[in-house]
Amino acid sequence: MGDYTIGIVTLLAINCIAAMGVSLFTGFTGIFTLGHAGYMAIGAYTSTILIIKLGVPWMPAIIAGGLAAMFFAYLIGLPTLKLVGDYYTIASLGLGEAIRLVIENWESVTRGARGYPGIPHYTTAPVAVGFMAVLAVGMFFLINSNYGRAFKACRDDYVAASLLGFNTSRHRVFSLAISGFYCGVSGSLLAGFMSFIQPVMFDMAKSTELVSIVVFGGLGSMSGCLMGTLILTLVTEMFRPISQYRMLIYGLVLVLVMVLRPEGLMGANELGWDSLKRALSRAKALTRDTAARFGLAGVLIGIPVSYCFQPSSVRAISLAEYLSCIPSLMSGAVKFGAPLHKSVAPNAALAVVIACAICASFAWALGGIIKLVKKIDDSRAAGRGM
Amino acid sequence: MDACLELKGVNKSFGGIHAVRDMSFSVAEGELAGLIGPNGAGKTTIFNLVTGVYDVTGGEMEYKGANINRLKTYQVVALGIARTFQNLRLFAASSVLENVMTAAQYHHRYSFFEAVSHLGRWRGTERAIRDESMGLLERVGLADRAGQPAGTLPYGLQRRLEIARALSLKPSLLLLDEPAAGMNAEEVSTLNDLIVKIHEDFKLTILLIEHHMDMVMRICHRVVCMNFGALIAEGPPRDIQGHPEVLKAYLGEEE
Ligand SMILES: Nc1ncnc2c1ncn2[C@@H]1O[C@H](COP(=O)(O)OP(=O)(O)O)[C@@H](O)[C@H]1O
Ligand SMILES: [Mg+2]
Numbered sequence: 001m002g003d004y005t006i007g008i009v010t011l012l013a014i015n016c017i018a019a020m021g022v023s024l025f026t027g028f029t030g031i032f033t034l035g036h037a038g039y040m041a042i043g044a045y046t047s048t049i050l051i052i053k054l055g056v057p058w059m060p061a062i063i064a065g066g067l068a069a070m071f072f073a074y075l076i077g078l079p080t081l082k083l084v085g086d087y088y089t090i091a092s093l094g095l096g097e098a099i100r101l102v103i104e105n106w107e108s109v110t111r112g113a114r115g116y117p118g119i120p121h122y123t124t125a126p127v128a129v130g131f132m133a134v135l136a137v138g139m140f141f142l143i144n145s146n147y148g149r150a151f152k153a154c155r156d157d158y159v160a161a162s163l164l165g166f167n168t169s170r171h172r173v174f175s176l177a178i179s180g181f182y183c184g185v186s187g188s189l190l191a192g193f194m195s196f197i198q199p200v201m202f203d204m205a206k207s208t209e210l211v212s213i214v215v216f217g218g219l220g221s222m223s224g225c226l227m228g229t230l231i232l233t234l235v236t237e238m239f240r241p242i243s244q245y246r247m248l249i250y251g252l253v254l255v256l257v258m259v260l261r262p263e264g265l266m267g268a269n270e271l272g273w274d275s276l277k278r279a280l281s282r283a284k285a286l287t288r289d290t291a292a293r294f295g296l297a298g299v300l301i302g303i304p305v306s307y308c309f310q311p312s313s314v315r316a317i318s319l320a321e322y323l324s325c326i327p328s329l330m331s332g333a334v335k336f337g338a339p340l341h342k343s344v345a346p347n348a349a350l351a352v353v354i355a356c357a358i359c360a361s362f363a364w365a366l367g368g369i370i371k372l373v374k375k376i377d378d379s380r381a382a383g384r385g386m
Numbered sequence: 387m388d389a390c391l392e393l394k395g396v397n398k399s400f401g402g403i404h405a406v407r408d409m410s411f412s413v414a415e416g417e418l419a420g421l422i423g424p425n426g427a428g429k430t431t432i433f434n435l436v437t438g439v440y441d442v443t444g445g446e447m448e449y450k451g452a453n454i455n456r457l458k459t460y461q462v463v464a465l466g467i468a469r470t471f472q473n474l475r476l477f478a479a480s481s482v483l484e485n486v487m488t489a490a491q492y493h494h495r496y497s498f499f500e501a502v503s504h505l506g507r508w509r510g511t512e513r514a515i516r517d518e519s520m521g522l523l524e525r526v527g528l529a530d531r532a533g534q535p536a537g538t539l540p541y542g543l544q545r546r547l548e549i550a551r552a553l554s555l556k557p558s559l560l561l562l563d564e565p566a567a568g569m570n571a572e573e574v575s576t577l578n579d580l581i582v583k584i585h586e587d588f589k590l591t592i593l594l595i596e597h598h599m600d601m602v603m604r605i606c607h608r609v610v611c612m613n614f615g616a617l618i619a620e621g622p623p624r625d626i627q628g629h630p631e632v633l634k635a636y637l638g639e640e641e
Contacts, residue, residue, distance in 0.1 A: 138502040145501035145508065146515075149488040153477060160475035163437055165463035165492040165555065268479060 006125045008237060013128035014189045016229045019213045020139050021182025023225040026214050028143060029175040030155030031081070032089045034207050035096030036183050039069040041103055041202035043184025044191040045110055048119050058122035062131070062188040069184025070177045077173035088176075096207045104199045115198030116191075123192035131189060135182060140222055142178075151175050152220070183210075209236075216257050217265050224266030231265075290374075291367035298363025302356035389448070390415045390559055390591040391436065396445035398431055398615075405431045407615040408445070413559075418585050418592045420606035420623070422599060424635055428615040429595045430472055433561050437469055438462045449559070463492065468557035470548040472564045472595070478537030482528055482547055485536050486519035490554035494518075522550040526580060541568045546580070553584065560584075562594045566601055578605050599636070603627055611635070 022036050043065035050056040050064055076095060080088040103110045110116065142148055153161035154168045162168050191197045209232070217228025235253065257264060269275045286292040392412040398405050406428045413419045421429050434440045436447060438459040447454050449465055457465070477485050494515050500506040523529045526546040531539065536547060545565050552560060565581070566574045582605055585592050596602045602609055603623040611619045611626055613635040619626055626632055 141504045142502045145504070145512070146491045146494075146496065147498065147501050149484065149491060152480065153488050156477040156479070157475050159439060159459070160471070160477070161488075162459035163439075163463060163469060164489040164551070165460050167458075167460045 008233075010123060010125045010128045010193055012229060012233050013125075013132040014123070014186050014193060015213070015233050016132050016226060017135055017189065018183045018186035018210055019217075019225050019229045020136060020222065021179035021186070022210045023214045023217070023219075023222060024139065024142075024151070024182070025175050025179035026211060027219040027221065027225065028148065028151045028155060029172055030219075031172065031176075032211070033092045034089065034204070034211060035092035035094075035099075036179070036210050037202040037204070037206035038096035038099035039073055039180045039183035040187030040190065040206065041099050041199065042069040042072050043187030044197045044202070045103060045116070045187075046184070047188035048116050048191050048197060049109065051120065051122075052116075052118065058120065058192060062185055062192075065188030065191075066181045066185035069187065070181035073180025074173060074177040077176040081172040081176065082169050088172075092207075096202070096204060100199045100202055103202075110199075113199055115196055117196045119191050119195045119197065121192060121195050123189045128189055128193065131185060135185065136222075136226070139182075143222060147174075155220075212253070215264055216253065218263055218267045218269070220268035221264070221266035221270055223271035224264055224269075227265055227271075289367075290371045291364050294367030294370075295360045295364035298360035299356045301363070302359035388415045388450070389413065390417070390450060391593065392448040393432070393436075394446040394448070396432075396435060396447060397443045398428075398435055398440060399443050405615050406435065409612065409615070409617055410445075411610045411617060411620055413591060413593050414608075416589070416591055418582070418594065418605060418607050420602035420609040421593055421595045421612070422597070422602050422609060422626075422632075423612040423618075425597065427612045427635075429612065430563055431615075432612075433469055433563055433595065436462070436561065437467060463555055463557075466556070466558040467561065468552035468555040468559075469561035470545070470552050470563055470565060472567065474541075474544050474548060476536040476544055476547060476551075479535055481533050482523065482536050482539065483516070483519055483532040485547060486522055486551050486554050487515050489551045490515045490519045490522070492555055519550075519554060522554050523547075525553075525584070526550045542570075542573045542577075545569070546577070549580070549584070553588065557590065559591045559593070562592060564595050564597055566596065566598065574601060581605060599627070 018036065018040055021039075022033060025036075026032055046068040047058070047061040047065035050061040051058055056064070076091070077088070080091045104113045106112075143151075150161070150166050150171050153164065153166060154171050158168045161171075187202070190201070194201075213228040213232050214225055215228075216232060217224030217226070232253070266275065269278075287296075389412040393409050396406055396409045409428075409432065421432065423429055431440065435442050436449075436454070438454075438457050438461070442455055449467065452465075454462065454465070477488065480488070494511045496507040496511045500508045520529060520532065523532055526549055528539075528543060528547055528550065531543070536544065539547065545567070549562070549565065562581070566577055569577060578601060581592065581594070584590060594602065594606060603626075606623055608621065609619075609623050609626040610617065611629070611632045613631075618631040618635060619629045621629075
């Protein structure tokens with residue numbers, strides 16, 4: 001594998017850890033958050049300062065980063081999670097930004113907005129993937145235990161939960177603390193991966209990204225969270241040439257999910273034989289749907305169309321050229337972190353996606369109209385038969 | 387007999403609405419008592435006060451001689467009080483079994499580290515919780531539906547599930563809020579048998595809210611009747627049935 005692939009895998013693992021934390025708090029405990037990047041920042045800066053200023057080895061520093069974020073989350077949760085989660089959601093809006101601003105202005109310790117350079121590159125792919133594996137197993141186990149049931153009970157009906165003996169506010173704070181730990185570890189790993197941290201890396205956009213992943217994957221599904229991370233991280237990577245529109249694409253993806261599948265990719269189900277079978281039967285049912293058939297045809301038409309017309313704005317290239325780019329990306333000919341817009345591949349990919357989407361939506365709409373006309377005809381026929 | 391639950395001059399108002407006025411009554415240890423009254427009489431509010439969902443505006447509530455006025459909902463459970471809800475409050479998306487297990491774990495604890503590692507007491511305790519929950523589901527006749535999402539059960543069965551869930555807390559006082567609502571005559575009669583049976587087998591004290599008089603008359607030892615938030619009659623079912631105030635309250639409603 002080339003550097004680029006290894007970089008992507010590492011980044012995936014790091015994002016995944018933070019997303020699991022948010023999934024526990026938002027998906028399983030039912031409290032929306034828009035400030036979890038703040039906990040990542042606390043983890044990142046804690047471990048960085050420990051390593052550079054105090055010479056602590058990286059392994060304990062990562063754990064310390066997680067614990068610092070956990071402690072901070074606990075302190076914030078105590079007053080804001082007393083009654084129901086809504087207060088926390090509002091507080092979290094300001095919280096993430098507040099943490100960022102403190103880091104930006106506390107220059108003597110954090111070196112301010114210009115960032116903290118010179119962090120040793122301790123987050124290799126095995127380290128990141130190892131952390132992710134251990135934390136994922138821990139999270140799966142936690143969800144399938146008394147704590148998991150307690151969190152879900154507090155989420156689904158906090159009155160009923162409290163009358164089953166759960167101190168619901170304590171459980172909410174506990175859930176937030178654990179999710180803070182996950183985000184703190186993720187931030188620490190990110191610091192060691194980038195070798196450089198800066199407050200803007202943990203801004204509102206990062207918090208939104210984390211929540212988007214969890215909503216996209218399905219609230220209350222850990223495997224959905226893993227899949228959400230995978231898809232959204234790769235989509236982000238694909239659209240890197242137009243990174244200034246990244247938030248727009250995130251918004252678009254979220255709106256699409258909410259319209260087409262409000263419960264997210266997985267809903268509250270975990271990946272397993274049952275959910276696979278259900279997805280297959282759904283897909284089968286879709287092929288019998290006129291509108292969906294047209295949509296599929298649209299996608300198939302979209303691929304050649306995107307190559308034939310090659311709109312100059314996206315500078316589409318030939319299929320052969322596009323495919324030939326992939327091995328060079330994978331083998332590391334294009335370094336991870338190097339500006340990708342110099343390579344043509346993502347532009348071509350973008351062209352395909354856009355053309356497919358346009359063709360599919362036109363075809364889908366056409367299918368819908370045909371279905372409607374048929375229905376009207378049918379009802380007329382039925383009317384005559386009477 | 388000792389009083390299990392005793393209310394002394396309890397008041398509750400919501401802004402201008404005086405939902406409970408000066409209610410005083412007691413439920414003796416081991417009794418199966420009924421709380422009746424027309425819609426809006428304040429019965430559910432009494433349950434909400436006893437279980438700490440609302441704070442009392444005035445008066446005293448005692449459970450086995452100890453004041454429970456200021457207790458939080460989860461502290462009430464520790465004393466041995468469990469309840470069901472008139473407007474079902476099941477975890478609708480979770481399975482029937484998981485609903486009961488969520489409550490049954492109250493008496494089976496293991497630590498956080500055992501939970502994240504699935505080591506130590508995790509396996510044995512989870513099995514105990516599961517077995518106990520399945521046992522309770524068998525008691526209420528839901529064992530064959532254990533894997534189904536609770537929200538997909540018919541209403542009558544959801545009410546039984548609420549009873550099973552409350553029982554898994556091993557209460558000594560069980561508060562049932564209109565457990566027969568929405569059931570047909572046959573279902574009501576099997577529910578009656580179930581309530582009488584669990585009352586005996588679990589050595590419970592039960593306070594049962596019921597809107598329909600006949601069910602209460604059949605199974606309760608003693609009946610408390612209220613209207614407009616106040617007590618209007620109290621005594622054995624036979625006396626209550628012919629009580630002029632009670633008749634007036636119920637007839638008044640039908641007009
Ligand atoms: N949370 C609340 N806020 C305002 N009014 C309430 C509330 N709960 C109950 N009430 C009022 O108290 C009265 C008694 O209600 P309730 O106890 O539910 O009657 P029921 O005897 O039918 O169970 C009703 O008039 C109801 O509107
Ligand atoms: Mg009621």
